[in-house]
Amino acid sequence: MKHLVKISFLAIVVIQFLLMIKMDPNSAPSFELFIIPLLFAVFFIFNLAVRKSKSFQSYFMSEWNIFTSKFKQETLYDIPQALMIDKIAEVINHSKFKLVDVDQSKGEIMATSSMTMKSWGENIYIDLKPLGEKTAMEFCSVTMFQMTSWGKNAQNYHQLLNDIEDALII
Amino acid sequence: MPIIVNLDVMLAKRKMKVKELSAAVGISVVNLSILKQSKAKAIRFSTLEAICEALDCQPGDILEYRGEE
Numbered sequence: 001m002k003h004l005v006k007i008s009f010l011a012i013v014v015i016q017f018l019l020m021i022k023m024d025p026n027s028a029p030s031f032e033l034f035i036i037p038l039l040f041a042v043f044f045i046f047n048l049a050v051r052k053s054k055s056f057q058s059y060f061m062s063e064w065n066i067f068t069s070k071f072k073q074e075t076l077y078d079i080p081q082a083l084m085i086d087k088i089a090e091v092i093n094h095s096k097f098k099l100v101d102v103d104q105s106k107g108e109i110m111a112t113s114s115m116t117m118k119s120w121g122e123n124i125y126i127d128l129k130p131l132g133e134k135t136a137m138e139f140c141s142v143t144m145f146q147m148t149s150w151g152k153n154a155q156n157y158h159q160l161l162n163d164i165e166d167a168l169i170i
Numbered sequence: 171m172p173i174i175v176n177l178d179v180m181l182a183k184r185k186m187k188v189k190e191l192s193a194a195v196g197i198s199v200v201n202l203s204i205l206k207q208s209k210a211k212a213i214r215f216s217t218l219e220a221i222c223e224a225l226d227c228q229p230g231d232i233l234e235y236r237g238e239e
Contacts, residue, residue: 079209086200168211170201 012036043067044145051123051144054101054110060123060142069143071153074136075161081107081130084137088126091163097124113156120144122156174234177206180225195220 016036047067050056060068077084085102088109092099097111107128115121120143127138139160141153181191188206192199197217204210205217218229225232 079204080207083200083203083207083209087204090198090200165211167201168204168209170197170205170210170213170217 047144051121052100052112054103054108057110057125060144061125061140066147067145069146069149069153071141071149071157073139073157075139076131077135077137077164078133079135080133081128081135084128084135085109087167088128088137088160088164091160091167092124094167095159095163119152120146122149122152124156124160172236172238173208174236175205175208175210176232176234177202177221180227180231181206184225186225191221191224194224 013036051060059065061070063070079087082104085104085107089099089102092109092111097113099109099111101108101110103109107130109124109126109128111124111126113119113122113124122144123142125140125142127140129136129138139157141149141156143149143153181188188199188202191197192202195202195217197220201210205213213233218232221232222229
């Protein structure tokens with residue numbers, strides 16, 4: 001069903017593009033032709049404006065949001081939750097990501113990467129759940145405005161794991 | 171793990187708090203807490219040296235091997 005939505009969206013964009021190509025250059029451009037580019041622009045600006053807001057986490061992580069590519073993984077650590085939160089926050093502060101929010105009570109961490117020539121930026125959501133003396137880390141990397149992340153999300157995850165491992169050498 | 175970190179014992183002997191040790195050796199409280207709970211993967215010689223200097227002790231006072239019974 002999710003793929004059907006993606007394909008339908010692509011079909012609309014292709015039809016719009018074909019209409020624009022076939023348009024008579026002498027005739028005045030109709031308003032309908034600018035609706036989709038306009039919607040795109042509004043959507044793009046809206047996403048950029050809200051991407052650093054913690055309240056839009058479910059919006060970006062939703063499986064129905066076809067404009068983001070998601071990657072989820074879970075890892076278990078032999079370190080209590082409170083220490084793990086501080087440790088991950090420290091690791092993120094020394095990485096390319098910018099720490100946006102740390103919720104000690106819920107065990108949630110949010111970080112973002114800035115826009116580059118190759119990427120629109122990624123959001124990272126980390127959920128740390130206590131399991132006795134251990135901690136389960138739920139990692140989710142979301143790539144903005146991309147239907148596929150081309151391995152970037154998985155790369156972020158492995159980079160974070162490596163950074164945590166390195167940071168445990170004291 | 172058979173290697174036990176007795177940092178808390180040495181801190182108690184020296185009547186020092188983790189925060190004070192952190193300031194003295196330049197290692198974050200989080201890292202010292204991880205070390206204290208024997209959850210660290212490894213310890214650098216430079217860290218060991220700084221801790222021994224701050225606590226005026228020997229590496230053997232901090233690290234102990236306890237074979238699994």
